[in-house]
Amino acid sequence: MNAKDRARYEARARIVKAMAHxxxxxxxDRLAEQETxxxxxxxxxxxxxxxxxxHLSVLKSAGLIKDQKRGVQVYYQLRTPCxxxxxxxxxxxxxxxxxxxxxxx
Amino acid sequence: MNAKDRARYEARARIVKAMAHxxxxxxxDRLAEQETxxxxxxxxxxxxxxxxxxHLSVLKSAGLIKDQKRGVQVYYQLRTPCxxxxxxxxxxxxxxxxxxxxxxx
DNA sequence: TACATATTTGGCGATTTTGCCAAATAGAGG
DNA sequence: CCTCTATTTGGCAAAATCGCCAAATATGTA
Numbered sequence: 192m193n194a195k196d197r198a199r200y201e202a203r204a205r206i207v208k209a210m211a212h213x214x215x216x217x218x219x220d221r222l223a224e225q226e227t228x229x230x231x232x233x234x235x236x237x238x239x240x241x242x243x244x245x246h247l248s249v250l251k252s253a254g255l256i257k258d259q260k261r262g263v264q265v266y267y268q269l270r271t272p273c274x275x276x277x278x279x280x281x282x283x284x285x286x287x288x289x290x291x292x293x294x295x296x
Numbered sequence: 297m298n299a300k301d302r303a304r305y306e307a308r309a310r311i312v313k314a315m316a317h318x319x320x321x322x323x324x325d326r327l328a329e330q331e332t333x334x335x336x337x338x339x340x341x342x343x344x345x346x347x348x349x350x351h352l353s354v355l356k357s358a359g360l361i362k363d364q365k366r367g368v369q370v371y372y373q374l375r376t377p378c379x380x381x382x383x384x385x386x387x388x389x390x391x392x393x394x395x396x397x398x399x400x401x
Numbered sequence: 402t403a404c405a406t407a408t409t410t411g412g413c414g415a416t417t418t419t420g421c422c423a424a425a426t427a428g429a430g431g
Numbered sequence: 432c433c434t435c436t437a438t439t440t441g442g443c444a445a446a447a448t449c450g451c452c453a454a455a456t457a458t459g460t461a
Contacts, residue, residue: 192322192340200318200325203386211316212449213305217297220305229408235297242450244409254393263407263458271392273385280378281308287376288359317419334438347420349439368428368437 209253210277214238215246218267219274222256226268314358315382319343320351323372324379327361331373 192200210216214236221227221235233243247267250256255274259266297305315321319341326332326340338348352372355361360379364371 192342196322197318200321202390203321203383204316204318206386206389207312207321207382208316208448211309211313213302213309216305216308216312217301230406233408237297239451240408241410241452245450248409254389254396260408260458263405265408271385271389273388277312277382277385278308280376280382281311283378284311284359284376285307291359313418335436338437344421345438346422346440350420353439365428365438368435370438 206253206255209249209255210274212246212249214243215250216278218246218250219255219269220278222267222269223272223275226259226266228261228264228266230264232267311358311360314354314360315379317351317354319348320355321383323348323351323355324360324374325383327372327374328377328380331364331371333369333371335369337372 210219217236218232221232229240229244229247232247233240236243247256247258251258251267255270256267257270259268315324322341323337326337334345334349334352337352338345341348352361352363356363356372360375361372362375364373
């Protein structure tokens with residue numbers, strides 16, 4: 192594997208890593224449905240605001256979401272809808288695993 | 297967010313985390329093309345065999361790949377082809393980011 | 402200006418991840 | 432049985448991630 196390929200996989204990994212957390216997956220799921228402000232997300236998630244804010248900043252630096260300030264509040268939006276396709280793939284993997292475990296019994 | 301939802305996002309995150317490493321993304325990419333043995337992957341990646349083996353075990357426990365022993369060698373295969381869709385989504389995110397950076401200039 | 406609310410940032414301890422080495426395990430062939 | 436090759440596992444130190452608290456910042460309002 193040459194340097195160029197290595198760089199490509201690292202770039203991809205940066206984005207996948209940004210998604211690799213239950214709270215961040217929840218945020219993406221929610222934003223796919225509708226844009227939401229930090230305070231609302233914080234309430235839904237039930238963690239410290241600073242924690243939620245940091246998760247948002249991870250998603251934003253990865254280019255997955257964008258923000259828009261309105262008054263005192265900051266609304267976050269999904270930048271690309273294809274994130275949902277990723278979810279359906281993941282669900283497929285989970286279903287496969289469950290099926291297989293049933294077959295073993 | 298209730299306990300059931302929380303569990304669902306954690307299950308998803310386990311799988312996304314399994315993909316969240318450049319070497320593991322490379323392995324998935326390669327296996328999508330053709331099944332490959334550990335020794336071959338190790339050579340392509342250029343890391344210690346034990347390192348590659350551990351990466352493979354991460355992908356396997358997540359249910360993303362499966363192995364098949366043939367003689368002394370172990371061949372790994374993709375368990376679901378939809379991983380490639382994830383890649384195309386990721387590429388889209390990367391392209392969006394690049395476009396936007398160009399617009400800023 | 403002073404105050405209240407919303408959000409981000411700095412920092413810290415705790416946990417997890419990563420990659421290498423060394424050692425253990427497994428199968429093929431002499 | 433012994434040896435060689437392929438692979439996995441145990442263990443450890445370095446690096447990254449996580450979540451909370453405290454403090455800083457920003458904005459709307461009295």
